[in-house]
Amino acid sequence: MSKIYCIIGNGVAGDSAAATIRERDPDSDIIICTEEGKPLYNRILLKEFAKGKLNQNSMEIRDEDWYQDREIELRLSTQVIGVDAEDKIIKLHSKEEQRYDQLLIATGGTPREMDVPNSGAKGIHHFWTMKDTIEIRNHAEKANSGIVIGAGLLGIDLAAICGAQGVNAKYIMRGDRWWRGALSREGSKIIHRSLERTNVSPVFDKDIECFEEENGEVSAVVTTEGERYEADFVGVAVGLDYNTEILQDTVVECKDGIVVDEHMFTGVEGIYAAGDITRYHDVIVGEEMQNGSWGSAKKQGMVAGENMVNGSNCKKFEWVPSYSVTHFEYPMISFGHPTRGDKYMEKTYSENEWRRLAFKRGRLIGGVLIGDVSSQSRYKKIIMDRLENVNQSAFILDKKIELEKISNDQV
Numbered sequence: 001m002s003k004i005y006c007i008i009g010n011g012v013a014g015d016s017a018a019a020t021i022r023e024r025d026p027d028s029d030i031i032i033c034t035e036e037g038k039p040l041y042n043r044i045l046l047k048e049f050a051k052g053k054l055n056q057n058s059m060e061i062r063d064e065d066w067y068q069d070r071e072i073e074l075r076l077s078t079q080v081i082g083v084d085a086e087d088k089i090i091k092l093h094s095k096e097e098q099r100y101d102q103l104l105i106a107t108g109g110t111p112r113e114m115d116v117p118n119s120g121a122k123g124i125h126h127f128w129t130m131k132d133t134i135e136i137r138n139h140a141e142k143a144n145s146g147i148v149i150g151a152g153l154l155g156i157d158l159a160a161i162c163g164a165q166g167v168n169a170k171y172i173m174r175g176d177r178w179w180r181g182a183l184s185r186e187g188s189k190i191i192h193r194s195l196e197r198t199n200v201s202p203v204f205d206k207d208i209e210c211f212e213e214e215n216g217e218v219s220a221v222v223t224t225e226g227e228r229y230e231a232d233f234v235g236v237a238v239g240l241d242y243n244t245e246i247l248q249d250t251v252v253e254c255k256d257g258i259v260v261d262e263h264m265f266t267g268v269e270g271i272y273a274a275g276d277i278t279r280y281h282d283v284i285v286g287e288e289m290q291n292g293s294w295g296s297a298k299k300q301g302m303v304a305g306e307n308m309v310n311g312s313n314c315k316k317f318e319w320v321p322s323y324s325v326t327h328f329e330y331p332m333i334s335f336g337h338p339t340r341g342d343k344y345m346e347k348t349y350s351e352n353e354w355r356r357l358a359f360k361r362g363r364l365i366g367g368v369l370i371g372d373v374s375s376q377s378r379y380k381k382i383i384m385d386r387l388e389n390v391n392q393s394a395f396i397l398d399k400k401i402e403l404e405k406i407s408n409d410q411v
């Protein structure tokens, strides 16, 4: 009898798992349930659409025919509300039930709303789906003043959208700099200067007390120190809540995500997870890690798909993630786990060129490159090869690093 594979979520993790399963088990039944009304599209490009630089078609990756041609049943606008892990059933919002042999949870996260008064007012945007993006673009095109809250990778997208759309914006941050887990003051200054050039002014060391609204629409943001910033456009990016509630009646371990091993297996018979939602065992660093990036989610989906077909420990997830920021006149990339070091080293090369590396127990585990990103693949190789004591190498911050010199340094 053919196996039934169910996948919850049609982001890149769910989609790549489905494609892998179809290749490895041609006669199986594959069912994908997704809350969204569209098949997989490119989330990475949403910011460019919101800036007004791309049209909506540029974001499409799959159409429904792609799934039909591969006999993958794609159920759009279908919310899953629960999982019965003992009887191997998923429960849908429509009250239907679907049996599975192997189940993948690839439900990602939902942007967190701030827990302050009026956080649900119209004009306050969160950024994740195509629907959010259309609203952001339409609003930003006509807004005059904006506030962006959240000093991370999605916050800077919202700030860049304001800049590109001519919205005069303040970018409010809790700490003294943008992405303070990964960048030092020195590195973040480069980013702050670029934001200023697009009329987005960073404002540091502020917490939000509340939003003000008029007739249901946001009109101002007030800080805990009582400062009031008027704004008709507000973008909030203060983290994700992971979509784990469907597992609440199971014994699958959830702690700010779903805990899986290096095979994307939850430890509960037939249940796997992949993508942003996982807290996975990173075999390179040797610790539990979490990562929100497109390439990583895609790879995890492929690994999960392979193991769902061939057994739970057939393939390992062994991967150095990366994430590019493309808003400025220079490139920027983060790789590995740039916020998880026990030691950091950095160097400034020129006005817009800077590097910071994160080490753990003497091994490189991640970093951020601004300006010149050409060493990225060599740093990734050092991570993959698990080179020891590279924090002591005299060459590790050379502008053009040479792997041979760094390897020789180890002996």
Ligand SMILES: Cc1cc2nc3c(=O)[nH]c(=O)nc-3n(C[C@H](O)[C@H](O)[C@H](O)COP(=O)(O)OP(=O)(O)OC[C@H]3O[C@@H](n4cnc5c(N)ncnc54)[C@H](O)[C@@H]3O)c2cc1C
Pocket: 008, 009, 010, 011, 012, 013, 014, 033, 034, 035, 036, 043, 044, 045, 046, 047, 078, 079, 080, 081, 106, 107, 108, 109, 127, 128, 129, 154, 157, 243, 246, 274, 275, 276, 277, 291, 292, 293, 294, 295, 297, 322, 323, 324, 325
């Ligand atoms: C604006 C934006 C910009 C980004 N830029 C970059 C970038 O430059 N580089 C980079 O590497 N990464 C970037 N990312 C992150 C990257 O897009 C994510 O890491 C990746 O898309 C995660 O894929 P996923 O499949 O794990 O989850 P998602 O893409 O979030 O997919 C999860 C899907 O599950 C569905 N779902 C959730 N719960 C249920 C349920 N109960 N029933 C049915 N369906 C459900 C959701 O609706 C969603 O469609 C960006 C993300 C955003 C939002």
